[in-house]
Amino acid sequence: MTAKRTAGRGFTLIELLVVIGIIAVLISVLLPTLSAARKAGYKVKCLSNMRQLGDAYKMYAGDNKGYWPAAWQQYTRVMPPGTIGSTCDKRWYDFIAKYIVPKMMGSGNSEMNWNGTQLTALEPQLWSEPIWHSDTALWGCPMWERVGRDATGNVSYVENGNAIFWPGYLQNPYPFAPKRTPKAEVFNTTPVPGGHFKATQYTRWGERALLFESMSHTFTPGSVPGFDTTDPFKWQYKPENTSGLDFPKTPSLFWAIDFNRHGRYKSGNKPADQTLNVMYCDGHASTVSAREAWRALTMR
Numbered sequence: 001m002t003a004k005r006t007a008g009r010g011f012t013l014i015e016l017l018v019v020i021g022i023i024a025v026l027i028s029v030l031l032p033t034l035s036a037a038r039k040a041g042y043k044v045k046c047l048s049n050m051r052q053l054g055d056a057y058k059m060y061a062g063d064n065k066g067y068w069p070a071a072w073q074q075y076t077r078v079m080p081p082g083t084i085g086s087t088c089d090k091r092w093y094d095f096i097a098k099y100i101v102p103k104m105m106g107s108g109n110s111e112m113n114w115n116g117t118q119l120t121a122l123e124p125q126l127w128s129e130p131i132w133h134s135d136t137a138l139w140g141c142p143m144w145e146r147v148g149r150d151a152t153g154n155v156s157y158v159e160n161g162n163a164i165f166w167p168g169y170l171q172n173p174y175p176f177a178p179k180r181t182p183k184a185e186v187f188n189t190t191p192v193p194g195g196h197f198k199a200t201q202y203t204r205w206g207e208r209a210l211l212f213e214s215m216s217h218t219f220t221p222g223s224v225p226g227f228d229t230t231d232p233f234k235w236q237y238k239p240e241n242t243s244g245l246d247f248p249k250t251p252s253l254f255w256a257i258d259f260n261r262h263g264r265y266k267s268g269n270k271p272a273d274q275t276l277n278v279m280y281c282d283g284h285a286s287t288v289s290a291r292e293a294w295r296a297l298t299m300r
Contacts (some may be wrong), residue, residue, distance in 0.1 A: 049140025087115025
């Protein structure tokens with residue numbers, strides 16, 4: 001009788017609690033590992049997308065006599081769509097989009113924002129559906145929050161606000177750094193002005209950043225309060241600059257290098273931590289620190 005009762009007996013409450021406790025411990029141990037693996041996968045995916053963007057630059061150059069697109073171009077509109085005489089506004093991604101998302105452009109002109117209207121009702125835009133929520137290289141970083149931040153790191157623009165105007169990547173506007181001019185930006189009145197440079201004009205291809213992960217739609221060294229305006233390309237942060245500023249805890253619209261994109265922590269990464277991706281002029285992409293990204297952008 002004793003043997004039969006023992007064979008049919010279920011788990012006691014204590015035994016169940018012990019098993020649940022063991023499972024909870026295993027989950028607590030595995031979750032950080034799984035999270036780290038997921039982030040590592042995102043980083044690899046982002047690097048792959050940046051290389052695709054590099055290929056798009058090469059195809060653009062092949063179609064445009066060796067020239068790469070301007071980082072930012074504005075000129076007076078001379079034909080519709082849009083109001084004739086008003087300002088056209090185009091960014092680097094508008095020029096190379098047709099090599100990345102041609103099937104999403106719809107019928108008609110295959111170029112995104114081809115006449116610089118920035119209006120989805122008139123022509124495809126970066127924030128048009130299905131481009132906006134597509135799995136393409138233009139929106140290629142899974143870790144991009146699609147928000148803007150102010151100088152203190154607080155969110156100032158959200159997904160349905162100004163942050164939709166940039167994809168989390170930014171073209172380096174300084175092709176001849178450490179020279180600050182000329183820049184790969186155009187603010188003239190004619191459709192084909194200066195400010196475009198041939199790929200062969202960019203020097204030190206393997207060291208010069210062409211695209212980098214950015215918190216902003218523009219990169220202006222020296223815009224951070226306290227920077228040396230006489231030499232904006234100078235690294236202003238400690239410890240390299242012993243009399244400089246404390247390194248910020250988060251990137252912002254004023255410190256565009258997104259050093260928290262792939263960082264170990266959501267905020268508070270150090271300038272030497274390998275925390276963001278950069279695509280160089282030769283097309284290769286790698287994960288670097290904020291300090292290394294700064295050097296690749298300013299060539300100090």
